[in-house]
Amino acid sequence: MGRIYNFGAGPSMLPLPVLEQAQAELVDYRGCGMSVMEISHRSAIFEEINNAAQADIKQLLGLDDNWSVMFMGGGGTLQFAMIPMNFLTPGKVGAYADTGNFAHKAMGEAAKVGEVAVAYSSRSTNYDRVPSPENLRMPHQAAYLYICSNNTVYGTEYHEYPDMGHIPLIADFSSDFLSRPVPMDKFSLVYGGAQKNIGPAGVTVVIAKKNFVRGRDENLPLMLNYETFMNHNSTYNTPPVFGVYIVGLVAKWLLAQGGLEAMEIRNRRKIQKVYDVIDAYPDFYAGRAQKDSRSLMNATFNLPTTDLENRFIEEASQVGMVGLKGHRVAGGIRASLYNAMPEEGAECLAAFMEDFYKRNR
Amino acid sequence: MGRIYNFGAGPSMLPLPVLEQAQAELVDYRGCGMSVMEISHRSAIFEEINNAAQADIKQLLGLDDNWSVMFMGGGGTLQFAMIPMNFLTPGKVGAYADTGNFAHKAMGEAAKVGEVAVAYSSRSTNYDRVPSPENLRMPHQAAYLYICSNNTVYGTEYHEYPDMGHIPLIADFSSDFLSRPVPMDKFSLVYGGAQKNIGPAGVTVVIAKKNFVRGRDENLPLMLNYETFMNHNSTYNTPPVFGVYIVGLVAKWLLAQGGLEAMEIRNRRKIQKVYDVIDAYPDFYAGRAQKDSRSLMNATFNLPTTDLENRFIEEASQVGMVGLKGHRVAGGIRASLYNAMPEEGAECLAAFMEDFYKRNR
Numbered sequence: 001m002g003r004i005y006n007f008g009a010g011p012s013m014l015p016l017p018v019l020e021q022a023q024a025e026l027v028d029y030r031g032c033g034m035s036v037m038e039i040s041h042r043s044a045i046f047e048e049i050n051n052a053a054q055a056d057i058k059q060l061l062g063l064d065d066n067w068s069v070m071f072m073g074g075g076g077t078l079q080f081a082m083i084p085m086n087f088l089t090p091g092k093v094g095a096y097a098d099t100g101n102f103a104h105k106a107m108g109e110a111a112k113v114g115e116v117a118v119a120y121s122s123r124s125t126n127y128d129r130v131p132s133p134e135n136l137r138m139p140h141q142a143a144y145l146y147i148c149s150n151n152t153v154y155g156t157e158y159h160e161y162p163d164m165g166h167i168p169l170i171a172d173f174s175s176d177f178l179s180r181p182v183p184m185d186k187f188s189l190v191y192g193g194a195q196k197n198i199g200p201a202g203v204t205v206v207i208a209k210k211n212f213v214r215g216r217d218e219n220l221p222l223m224l225n226y227e228t229f230m231n232h233n234s235t236y237n238t239p240p241v242f243g244v245y246i247v248g249l250v251a252k253w254l255l256a257q258g259g260l261e262a263m264e265i266r267n268r269r270k271i272q273k274v275y276d277v278i279d280a281y282p283d284f285y286a287g288r289a290q291k292d293s294r295s296l297m298n299a300t301f302n303l304p305t306t307d308l309e310n311r312f313i314e315e316a317s318q319v320g321m322v323g324l325k326g327h328r329v330a331g332g333i334r335a336s337l338y339n340a341m342p343e344e345g346a347e348c349l350a351a352f353m354e355d356f357y358k359r360n361r
Numbered sequence: 362m363g364r365i366y367n368f369g370a371g372p373s374m375l376p377l378p379v380l381e382q383a384q385a386e387l388v389d390y391r392g393c394g395m396s397v398m399e400i401s402h403r404s405a406i407f408e409e410i411n412n413a414a415q416a417d418i419k420q421l422l423g424l425d426d427n428w429s430v431m432f433m434g435g436g437g438t439l440q441f442a443m444i445p446m447n448f449l450t451p452g453k454v455g456a457y458a459d460t461g462n463f464a465h466k467a468m469g470e471a472a473k474v475g476e477v478a479v480a481y482s483s484r485s486t487n488y489d490r491v492p493s494p495e496n497l498r499m500p501h502q503a504a505y506l507y508i509c510s511n512n513t514v515y516g517t518e519y520h521e522y523p524d525m526g527h528i529p530l531i532a533d534f535s536s537d538f539l540s541r542p543v544p545m546d547k548f549s550l551v552y553g554g555a556q557k558n559i560g561p562a563g564v565t566v567v568i569a570k571k572n573f574v575r576g577r578d579e580n581l582p583l584m585l586n587y588e589t590f591m592n593h594n595s596t597y598n599t600p601p602v603f604g605v606y607i608v609g610l611v612a613k614w615l616l617a618q619g620g621l622e623a624m625e626i627r628n629r630r631k632i633q634k635v636y637d638v639i640d641a642y643p644d645f646y647a648g649r650a651q652k653d654s655r656s657l658m659n660a661t662f663n664l665p666t667t668d669l670e671n672r673f674i675e676e677a678s679q680v681g682m683v684g685l686k687g688h689r690v691a692g693g694i695r696a697s698l699y700n701a702m703p704e705e706g707a708e709c710l711a712a713f714m715e716d717f718y719k720r721n722r
Contacts, residue, residue, distance in 0.1 A: 004394035008401045011602055016388075019396050023387040027380045033365035033681070035380050037561040037607065040369045040684060073434025073563055074584050077598040081582030105583075112580050195599050200398040202434055202563045202601025219473050221442030222466075223435050224585075237438040238556050240563025240601065241372055246398065320394070323401060 005345035008323025009152050009298060010175065010196035013340040018249045036245045041238045049241075050233065053248030057205065060251060060260055061184050068213065070206040070229040071244050076174050076193045079204060080106040082224050083146065083170055083189070084113035086216050092143035095119040095167075097136065100127045100151030101329055102172060107146070119145055127154040129293040133162035144168040144188070150176035152196075153327040155300030155334065156293040161186050168212060176297050177205065178254055179339055180264035188212040189226075194243060196297075197338045198250050203243030254339065263339055267296050270337045270346035274299045277353040284357050288332065302332040309333060312356055321349060366706035369684025370513050370659060371536065371557035374701040379610045397606045402599045410602075411594065414609030418566065421612060421621055422545050429574065431567040431590040432605050437535050437554045440565060441467040443585050444507065444531055444550070445474035447577050453504035456480040456528075458497065461488045461512030462690055463533060468507070480506055488515040490654040494523035505529040505549070511537035513557075514688040516661030516695065517654040522547050529573060537658050538566065539615055540700055541625035549573040550587075555604060557658075558699045559611050564604030615700065624700055628657050631698045631707035635660045638714040645718050649693065663693040670694055673717055682710060 006013045029036045032045060039045050054069040063069075072078070088094045088110060096107040098121040110116045117139035120131040130151070138145065145164055150157040152175040161183060162169065168188035177192030184190075189208040195201035206226065213226045222228045228236045234244075257263060275294065278285040278301055288300040303309045309332060313324050326332040337346055367374045390397045393406055400406050415430040424430075433439070449455045449471060457468040459482040471477045478500035481492040491512070499506065506525055511518040513536040522544060523530065529549035538553030545551070550569040556562035567587065574587045583589045589597045595605075618624060636655065639646040639662055649661040664670045670693060674685050687693040698707055 002394060003389070006395055006399055008404075011399055011401060011599065013399055014396060019388045019398070023384055026384040026387060027377075028364070033363060034367055035375060037380070038367055038372055038374055040372060041562065043369075073436065073601065074439070075434065075598040078435070078582075078584040081584060085582075109582055112582060193599060195602075200601075200603045201402065201599040202604055221439075221446075221470055221473060223439040223442060237436045238372065238554060238562040240434065240561075240604070241556075242561045242603065243563055243601070 004320040004322055006323045007335045009336045011201045012196055012338050015253045015340045018253050037242050041235050041241055049245050049248055053244055053251055056251035060254055066210055068208055068210050068230045071234040071239050072204045073240055079191050080109035084110035085224055086226055088114040088143045092141050093117045093139045095138055095142045095145045097131055097147045098123055099130045099148055101153045103148040129290040130156050130158050136162055142167050144170050146170045148172040150295050150297055152298050153330050155289045155295045155298040157295035179267050181260045194247055199247035200243050203240045270343055271296055271299055273346045273350040274335055277350050281357050284361055299335045365681040367684045368696045370697045372562045373557055373699050376614045376701045379614055398603050402596050402602055410606050410609055414605055414612055417612035421539055421615055427571055429569055429571050429591040432595040432600050433565045434601055440552050441470035445471035446585055447587055449475040449504050453502050454478045454500045456499055456503045456506045458492055458508045459484055460491045460509055462514045464509040490651040491517050491519050503528050505531050507531045509533040511656050511658055513659050514691050516650045516656045516659045518656035540628050542621045555608055560608035561604050564601045631704055632657055632660055634707045634711040635696055638711050642718050645722055658699055660696045
């Protein structure tokens with residue numbers, strides 16, 4: 001079968017040139033006589049891969065040496081626990097903007113560690129929006145504000161990030177990581193599971209201000225303390241070597257595309273094609289997200305009936321477009337157009353939606 | 362460069378047929394139009410990969426449905442913390458056999474969680490041996506006994522595992538995982554980082570009796586509770602998909618080699634070639650491990666001077682043998698001959714040792 005368009009929410013598409021390069025050097029990495037999967041994490045070869053990946057991510061985000069880029073395992077769900085374990089100190093309150101499934105889970109994990117407060121919630125409107133800065137209600141003694149930048153399940157994304165002053169801002173960027181420029185100076189720590197926008201499942205990228213990470217509770221388990229990763233260049237123990245290598249290839253690909261400004265322009269053009277069809281036929285394609293909260297990555301919508309939704313998914317798969325089924329907690333249709341989705345994929349989906357509407361209106 | 366012999370302690374060699382298959386299907390997995398790195402962890406394709414890997418590991422170890430095979434991230438060091446978090450209940454004592462660097466670290470992590478006791482230690486003899494069952498001194502109210510089956514750094518390995526009766530036996534098998542048959546009925550939980558014997562770095566295989574894992578503290582973070590992995594077939598969140606795929610290929614390769622009985626015969630034949638040279642020239646090659654504790658995987662020895670050791674490592678690398686430098690806490694030479702090291706590699710090393718001795722005695 002030819003290459004298909006995978007609109008899945010993650011794991012999801014990787015750039016074809018990255019896959020082809022990984023394939024070419026899989027058995028013998030650049031003439032070293034070993035696969036990347038076989039090299040020591042303490043070898044000069046991996047040190048170069050690791051450092052280059054970090055440097056390229058820093059370049060993409062415009063970060064200086066006050067920031068640390070770390071590679072971990074365990075996915076976003078482990079971050080849900082690590083964040084309060086590291087930063088929700090006694091007497092303080094973890095503030096959460098409850099904007100979707102994963103923000104809610106993050107808050108639940110923090111509640112196992114300490115006190116939490118809801119700084120904002122769109123749960124009652126089925127998570128159809130994210131807050132603008134003035135809608136946040138911060139508790140006294142906030143340890144941090146935690147937000148989920150892009151809510152994959154509901155297709156919403158922050159269009160403006162709050163200025164929190166002295167309160168650390170922490171964000172889950174799993175589903176919009178490196179998809180557009182980010183005002184990183186507003187944040188203290190951000191993270192993303194790699195498997196949506198930047199690599200394979202099994203590596204989580206954490207980016208933090210060094211000053212913020214330093215001086216944590218020494219009684220924390222080693223692998224649950226960010227400082228262990230920062231102080232040992234993510235090689236205190238064996239990191240996910242192959243995953244870091246792929247992340248590095250994707251970062252180089254992003255730089256070659258023109259960086260995050262160029263990616264934002266392309267990503268807007270891609271998803272706008274889908275939103276245009278939704279907006280042209282609002283009685284048939286019911287967008288789930290409020291327009292001013294719409295995601296650049298995931299377009300979510302419902303058709304008039306579940307039966308039509310199932311046919312939509314089935315017929316799309318027959319023409320080489322998969323992964324369009326909505327998350328099980330939300331239903332409907334979800335089209336994820338991450339960095340690696342080609343423009344032709346977006347055009348193909350928009351044309352299919354147009355055609356499907358005409359045949360089924 | 363041709364394929365080299367990597368004697369590194371991990372990450373280390375993978376079977377060439379596994380690498381070649383992974384390369385062939387890297388861009389398009391078996392005609393599905395996607396890379397394994399791109400498929401959803403909820404897809405039928407991954408479900409098959411995941412279930413087959415588990416089934417093949419169970420077949421290799423002779424396990425029935427009372428056992429659960431789980432795939433996690435975070436490496437062995439995260440297991441050091443998860444084990445006491447799950448099983449070191451208040452009022453109980455975690456017993457540790459301190460037989461090396463990693464067993465010692467595991468005990469240190471447990472001491473952050475609860476009370477620990479040293480059931481055995483070979484620290485004073487530079488970790489040159491492991492206990493025979495009668496040398497273990499168990500504390501009252503033991504929650505479990507924790508052992509490290511193979512001590513990579515020092516080249517020692519249990520030749521007999523204790524029968525603990527009603528006390529759960531937990532073991533780190535990171536460096537001898539699936540290298541020989543194991544009397545699994547003696548154990549309650551075993552684990553191994555994949556990157557030595559069974560796959561790439563970034564996936565940890567945990568095998569546990571279901572009854573042992575059930576009913577843990579509900580206040581544990583989700584990703585630090587074994588039950589989350591057991592109850593969700595390791596897909597509560599996105600697992601390291603590509604790593605699990607490679608583990609599955611290696612498990613199939615092990616079955617095709619004749620299973621663990623055949624691997625043990627081959628592994629003994631391989632490392633015996635190295636031990637034979639050590640035993641022939643004991644004044645030149647000083648084996649670090651007591652003979653009755655010698656490892657099937659890692660042979661460790663010293664040469665008369667550090668200068669000779671450095672020349673040994675340098676000259677070996679010139680003829681295509683790398684990774685022979687001992688761990689930084691132990692120094693000397695360490696040759697790791699895991700499952701994927703070909704017999705020719707062992708012969709090549711033994712011949713080199715013979716020659717190096719004759720040139721430098």
